[in-house]
Amino acid sequence: MAEPKVLRGRAWVVDGDTIVIQTTQIRLFGIDAPEMNHPYGKKAKWALHALCKGQIVEARLTDVDDFGRTVARCQLEDGRDLSAEMVKAGMAIDWPKFSGGEYGCLEQPDARKKLWLADARQKGRMFVWEKFEARQAERRKDC
16 A cells, blocks of 8 residues: 655635645644634634644655545644544544544633534534525625
8 A cells, every 4th residue: 555645834814724735735634723714714614723833744645535635644842633633623523434533632621612524524413504504695786
């Protein structure tokens, strides 16, 4: 079996579970963080930014997801796993479908309640997302 492709470099943070290294957009392995326009989305992005700031990140590419995004296990120079760090910080939740439950034991007790839209996505309850998005659009229209 071939060694996985590895990218190293400074990370540009897109959101709480996505970075860019050397022009490659990378989805962090095994976790789900809120979207930027969802509750805690900006906080998750800035938490990941704080972890990556001034660091060289190593990304071991593992897969390509259904949306064509590269998925990778990413770690900092000191060996910390970015996915694990985001879950421990309460800014992301484990996605057992993809992680095999690897990060579940690291979840904060209230994380799924706080990150309820990510939890709904994992459970296939996209109607919850759609209702949230519709309310957001209505609020923007009223402004």
